Amino acid sequence: MVIGRSRATPSGRSPEVVLGELLRDQQARFAEIDPGLPRAVLPPPGDVLVVGAGSGAEGEAAAVVTHHSWPAGSAPLLWSAAEVTELHPVLGHAGRAGADGVLREWRARFPGPVRAEADSAAVVTWPSRDVAAARAFLDHGLVPLAVLAVRPPGPPPAVPDPDPALTVRPAVQGDLEACVELAMHEIAYSSMVGGSVLRPDAEAVKRAALRERWTRGEPIWVAERDGLLVGLLECGLTDTSPGTWLAGLLPAGRWGYVNCASVRPGQRGHGIGHALVTTALPGLQPPGARGTYLYYNPPNPISSVFWPRHGYRPLWTLWEVRPASALR
Ligand SMILES: CC(C)(COP(=O)(O)OP(=O)(O)OC[C@H]1O[C@@H](n2cnc3c(N)ncnc32)[C@H](O)[C@@H]1OP(=O)(O)O)[C@@H](O)C(=O)NCCC(=O)NCCS
Missing domain, CATH: 3.40.630.30 (Gcn5-related N-acetyltransferase (GNAT))
Incomplete structure (x- = not known):
């Protein structure tokens, strides 16, 4: 597992172990909320955040933060901000409280240049049907700006x-x-x-x-x-x-x-x-x-x-x- 900088977790276990356990729970949760989703995968390499709601592993949630700068003249600038900080939550079963925890931690760790840049965005891509997490995203000022929508094969109307x-x-x-x-x-x-x-x-x-x-x-x-x-x-x-x-x-x-x-x-x-x-x-x-x-x-x-x-x-x-x- 290639994960970038990581820190101690509230339960004292390594972030990699916590991520692995939460990923298994996340796979079960995704399958529960939407059969159209693929099996949940580990986020790309980045900074690992682990938050805990209480003592021990109970209520732990994690996320990986990545950062991307799109160069002038590149096609993604037609739909994206130039500086993008992206949160990839691995919430397991932690739901709204877990989402709230990683969002707070993410915000607290924004690098200075991202905070100062007007042409910037904070982005999270998450299963549309997970309304518990949606509540946390709305509470933190995130907007449902786009959806990736799917259609099974079938005759056109x-x-x-x-x-x-x-x-x-x-x-x-x-x-x-x-x-x-x-x-x-x-x-x-x-x-x-x-x-x-x-x-x-x-x-x-x-x-x-x-x-x-x-x-x-x-x-x-x-x-x-x-x-x-x-x-x-x-x-x-x-x-x-x-x-x-x-x-x-x-x-x-x-x-x-x-x-x-x-x-x-x-x-x-x-x-x-x-x-x-x-x-x-x-x-x-x-x-x-x-x-x-x-x-x-x-x-x-x-x-x-x-x-x-x-x-x-x-x-x-x-x-x-x-x-x-x-x-x-
Ligand atoms: C989205 C878009 C491609 C659809 O093409 P369209 O020719 O307008 O679509 P249709 O006429 O086949 O269907 C549009 C439906 O919206 C309704 N409608 C009502 N007011 C409308 C309006 N002001 N403009 C467009 N559609 C309108 C139409 O009556 C139709 O409904 P119906 O199926 O019940 O008849 C086109 O409207 C468009 O270019 N929009 C602006 C750019 C855009 O949004 N692109 C899509 C990005 S994902």
Whole structure:
């Protein structure tokens, strides 16, 4: 087990032993609260926190803290703060009190640069159905800014009244600039209701990301009406294999995903998004696939309804506060 700096624990046992025991309890707890979750895994290397509610091992909870700085011009800066401190709780069965304990300890240990940085975030990713922990996250000022939502394989919902003037087709190289424009509309909208950030270089970063997706041969669908591109659905296929970060979030196997969904302002609410999803879905769930996943923002009044209507449900919630110093 590779774990970074660690300190003495309230029960006097080594942090590695406490983490190992709590992980076993956490695996049982995750299986209880949501059968869609993969088996809980150890957090990545970082600073280990262990807190105890009383004497002995009773009520102990732990977490690993990691820190990440995203370089200027990198794609994650389209949806993330530049300096991110992340808490990876290993609560076992400690519930709300355990979550409260590790959140307090995390805040007390914020490094000076994170505390001073305006473009910073404190982030926790946690099973959406663990409402006891959710209470503690809310009490500490964290906001449920995004969810990772999953959909089991299955037929797409029928298009009740398809628009005969609308064509949905795979994007071609000549569509690049229109796709960038559509993607920028999505970032602009999501920056009002989620974690996206409309940075000065966003357009160039998005153009490069779209080009790379083309190079990898991943599916990009566009909707066209009267010669104008009115919708975009940027998708991909991935495999979760043990040891990858995604394996901590999704059961092992093949998954399709939607990276960006955008319909031109003024054209929304007329079934274009629905037509894109129903066309793309079969290719995103090849035989044997576990399903499809995507991220949406619960404060987004359209996507928070649109995706559940298409069969997606929250698996993980990304709790976040910006700047990190606003954590209570
Ligand atoms: C989310 C989005 C891709 C959906 O595409 P869309 O073409 O608007 O979706 P549809 O018309 O197929 O379905 C939207 C539903 O919301 C309803 N709706 C009501 N008011 C709406 C509005 N102002 N805008 C959009 N949808 C609205 C529609 O009537 C429809 O409901 P229905 O299924 O009961 O008919 C699109 O609205 C969009 O680009 N939104 C802004 C960016 C965004 O949020 N992207 C998703 C990030 S995860």
